[in-house]
Amino acid sequence: MRVTRLQVEGLRSLHGVDIAADHAALWLQGANGVGKTSVLEALCLMGYGRSFRGRVSDGLVAKGQAELRVVVHWREASGARHVAGLEHRGDGWTARLDGAPVDRLSALAAPFPVLAFHPQSSETVTGSAEERRRLVDWSTFHVEPAFAEASRRYARALKQRNALLRAGAPDPEFEFWEQSMDEAAVRMTQARERAVDRLVPELEALWPSLAGGAEPPLLSWRPGWKIDAALGDLLFLHRSRDRELGYTTAGPHRADLALGRPFGVEASQWSRGQAKLLALVLVLAQAEAAARDGRSPVLLLDDLRAELDRVRFEAVLDRVVSRGWQAWITGTEGDMEAVARLPDLAVFHVEQGGCWPAHPGDGTFQRL
Numbered sequence: 001m002r003v004t005r006l007q008v009e010g011l012r013s014l015h016g017v018d019i020a021a022d023h024a025a026l027w028l029q030g031a032n033g034v035g036k037t038s039v040l041e042a043l044c045l046m047g048y049g050r051s052f053r054g055r056v057s058d059g060l061v062a063k064g065q066a067e068l069r070v071v072v073h074w075r076e077a078s079g080a081r082h083v084a085g086l087e088h089r090g091d092g093w094t095a096r097l098d099g100a101p102v103d104r105l106s107a108l109a110a111p112f113p114v115l116a117f118h119p120q121s122s123e124t125v126t127g128s129a130e131e132r133r134r135l136v137d138w139s140t141f142h143v144e145p146a147f148a149e150a151s152r153r154y155a156r157a158l159k160q161r162n163a164l165l166r167a168g169a170p171d172p173e174f175e176f177w178e179q180s181m182d183e184a185a186v187r188m189t190q191a192r193e194r195a196v197d198r199l200v201p202e203l204e205a206l207w208p209s210l211a212g213g214a215e216p217p218l219l220s221w222r223p224g225w226k227i228d229a230a231l232g233d234l235l236f237l238h239r240s241r242d243r244e245l246g247y248t249t250a251g252p253h254r255a256d257l258a259l260g261r262p263f264g265v266e267a268s269q270w271s272r273g274q275a276k277l278l279a280l281v282l283v284l285a286q287a288e289a290a291a292r293d294g295r296s297p298v299l300l301l302d303d304l305r306a307e308l309d310r311v312r313f314e315a316v317l318d319r320v321v322s323r324g325w326q327a328w329i330t331g332t333e334g335d336m337e338a339v340a341r342l343p344d345l346a347v348f349h350v351e352q353g354g355c356w357p358a359h360p361g362d363g364t365f366q367r368l
Contacts, residue, residue, distance in 0.1 A: 001113065001296050002326045003043070004081075005073040010065040011045075012038040013353040020357075021328075022075075024344035025320065028330045028355070036330040036350045040116065040300040042070045043328065046084055047114025047298070048138075049105030052121075061090050074112065077296060084108050106141070106148055113142050113295050117283045118302035122275035124282065126267060129256035136221070136257055139195040139286050143293045147191045154184035158248055161235070166246050174239060181251060182232035188252045189223045195289075196221045196257065202288040206281050210312055211262075217278060218260030225250035276307055280316070287325060299327040305335055317341040 002024075008017040013035045019026070028036045041051040041060070051060055061068045067089040075081050086095045086108065095102045102108060115138070124131045140147045157180040164173055200219050207216045225231050234250050235242075242248055259267070263274050270278070287297050299320060305313055318341060320327045329338070339345060347358040 001074055001076055001298060003072060003074045003298055003328075005071075006039070006042060007071040008039065008042045008069070010062045010068040011042055011060060011070065012062055014038050014042070014355075015062070015353045017042075017353075017355045019348060019355055021346070023326075023346040024324070025327045025329065025342040025346070027334070027338065027342075027345060027347045028328065028350050029332065029334055029347065029358075030350035031332060034350050035353055035355070037118070037302050039350065039355060040118075040302055040328055040330065043072065043114055043298065043300055044116055045070055045086060045088075046072050047109055047112045049109055052116050052118055061088065072112070074298075082111060084112065109141070110145075110148075113290055113297035114300060115283050115287055115290075115297045116300040116302065117280055117304070117307075118300070119307060121279040121283070122272060124279045125259060126270065126275050129254070132257035133255055135282060135286070136192050136195050136199075139199065139289060140191045142290055142295045142297075143195065143198070144191045147188065150184045150187040150191070154181055154188060154252060157181045157184065158251065158253060162247050165239075165243050165248070168243065171239070174235075178232050178235040181235065182230060185223075185225075185231045185252045189221075189227070189255070192223075192252070192255065193221050198289040198293075199282075199285050202285040202292075203281060206284055206288070209315055210281055210284075211277060215262060215264040216260075217262035218258075220258045220260075222256045222258055224252045224254035224256070277312070280308070280312075284316070284319065287323070291323060291325070296323075296325060299325050301327055301329045303331060304329050305331050305338075310337075314341060 002022065004020070004022040006017070006019045006021055008014045017039065019039070028039055030036050037053070041053060044051050067087050069085070069087050071083065071085040073081070073083045082098055084095065084097045086093060093105070095105065095108055097108060097111070124135055137151070157177045160177045161174060161181065164177070196219050203219065204216065225234055231251060235248070238249055259278070262278055263270060287299060290297050301316070304316065308316065314337060317338060321342060334347065348355050349358055
C-alpha cells in the first residue's frame, strides 16, 4: 500500500498541508515543534482512529479552529485506488470512504493499515497491559475480519455487566450478558493467540540483525482468565467479589502479551534503549506478519535517527527498502546516508504549520 496524497487542515499547528506523496519514502525535516509529528498523527487518525499522542480531545484540534480535517488518497498493490476523509470537531466526527459515509472509525482503519514507531513507543513494552493488547489487536484486526465484531460484542456486554454490578442488580439480570461475554471472549482469545503465533517467527528472524546476540523475547498470550475454565463459569463464581469492587475482574479486557526475559533480565531492569529496541522490533515484526497476509502497511517513523544508533538506523532503512514498504520519516535535519539508502525518496520542509517540497541545494539533502 502507498499513500499518494495527504491533505491536513486544523490539526494542531498544521494548516493547508497538501503533500503529493507517491514515493517509497518521505522525509519530513524541520526544527522541533514545527509540526512534523503532526503530519504523522494525521495518518494515524485514519489508520487507528486516534493519534499516538492521545485522543482528539487532547488538543489535537488547532486552537481557534472548530474542527480538523484529514483527507488521504492511497493505492493498493493491486492498483486499486481509494480516498478517505475525516472531520473531527472534538466532540464528534464524520467520515467518508470512497465517497460513502461510514459510521465507525474502524471502517476507515480496516483498508488503511498504518504502524508507528515514535519516542513514546517504549511504553508499549514497559507500560500497562492495555498498550500490549493494542499491539496484538492491530495485527488481529487487519488479518481476521470477525475479530472486530467479537470485540465490539464483548465490550458492550462488559459495559452492561459493570453497570449491573454497580447497581446491585439481582442475579438473573447478569445471565444474558455473561453468556455474551463468554461467547465473544472465546473468539477474541483464539484470534489473538493466532496473531501472536504469526508474530513469533517474524520477531525471531528480525532480532539478531537489530539486537545482536542479546537474549530474545519469548512471546506468549495471557488471556485474562484461567483458560482451563469457561469464562461464563468464572463470571458467575466471581460475581459477589466483583459486586464489591464494582467492575469485572476476569476476561479478555485483562489480557496481556508476555515478553519473557529479553536481554536476559526482567522488564524492571531494561534500559530505556533496550525498551525502545524491543518496541521497534515488535513494530517491524507486525509489518512483516501483515505483509505476509497481504496487508502491507505504511510505516510512520518519528524522529527515527534520534532514537537509534547509526547501525540500527541503517538496518531499518535497508529493511524498509527491501520489503517495499512506504515509510514516512521525520528528523530535524537531513541525513545523506538516508538519501543513499532510500532511492525513491521525497524530502519536505515543515515550518510554521506548512509543508512543502525541498529543492536541490535546499538544506542538507541534495535531491528530491
